Amino acid sequence: MQTRLRSYLMLIMMGLAVYFSAFNAIAASQYQSNEAFISQAFNGSGGEAKVLWLDDDLKQAVEVILAHRFNKMRVRYWQHNDETVWIMDEIGKESPITVAVHIKAHYIARTKVLIYRESRGDEVRHDFFTDQFKSAKLDDQHQLDKHIDGITGATLSVRALTKLSRIALLLHAHVVQ
Numbered sequence: 736m737q738t739r740l741r742s743y744l745m746l747i748m749m750g751l752a753v754y755f756s757a758f759n760a761i762a763a764s765q766y767q768s769n770e771a772f773i774s775q776a777f778n779g780s781g782g783e784a785k786v787l788w789l790d791d792d793l794k795q796a797v798e799v800i801l802a803h804r805f806n807k808m809r810v811r812y813w814q815h816n817d818e819t820v821w822i823m824d825e826i827g828k829e830s831p832i833t834v835a836v837h838i839k840a841h842y843i844a845r846t847k848v849l850i851y852r853e854s855r856g857d858e859v860r861h862d863f864f865t866d867q868f869k870s871a872k873l874d875d876q877h878q879l880d881k882h883i884d885g886i887t888g889a890t891l892s893v894r895a896l897t898k899l900s901r902i903a904l905l906l907h908a909h910v911v912q
Contacts, residue, residue: 763852766860769822769835772847773813776820776837782813787910800877800901801825810906817911818844821903825895827853832895836868836903841911843871846900856889859896868896873904 773782788809789797797805813820818839824831830852837845846868848860858864864886871881879901885893 763830763850764857765850767835767847767849769849772822772835772837772849773820776835776845777813777815777818780815782815782818782820784811784813785910786811787906793906793909796877796905797902800898800905802898812906812910814910819903819907819910821899821906822849823899823902825899827856827892827895829853832859832892834896834899836900838903838907838911841872841904841908843868843900843904845869846896848896851892853892856886856892858886858889859892864893865896868900871900871904873901873908877901877905879904 770781774780776782786809789805789807794805794808810821810823812822818837820835820837822833822835824833826832831850832848832852833850835845835847835849836843846865848857848865851857851860867881867883868879871879871883874880879897883893883897
């Protein structure tokens with residue numbers, strides 16, 4: 736009897752392990768690699784990987800946009816001539832969303848969700864949503880000069896993409912004069 740009970744418990748534990756690992760794999764979806772986005776943004780050229788060290792004023796401006804602390808001293812980006820690509824993460828509801836923003840001439844050329852880890856709200860990855868960011872720039876208050884329509888059920892993901900777009904434009908202005 737003891738052996739049979741142990742076998743059943745082992746089968747249940749194995750089944751739960753398979754179930755949760757499959758759920759975890761579904762929860763994080765990669766839609767494009769960093770390298771592929773960078774190459775596409777710069778027409779086949781990889782651009783030059785660079786690092787922007789944040790001074791206190793710039794870090795504070797980033798934190799105002801995020802509405803929470805930013806615990807990084809530097810941000811990695813890629814540059815080709817006067818164009819930049821910024822790949823950053825921001826929490827949607829519970830998990831980070833990895834977003835790439837391509838800036839050209841102080842305007843957003845393209846925004847793309849590279850990895851989405853939330854269980855819902857992934858509509859923000861579609862072109863119908865991200866195309867709204869095209870041609871957006873920052874105003875004097877570090878707000879986008881375009882209205883971004885939200886998506887019902889994806890409010891926090893929409894906010895995350897909007898914040899990251901604003902930060903990319905802000906940082907771009909510091910590295911490209």
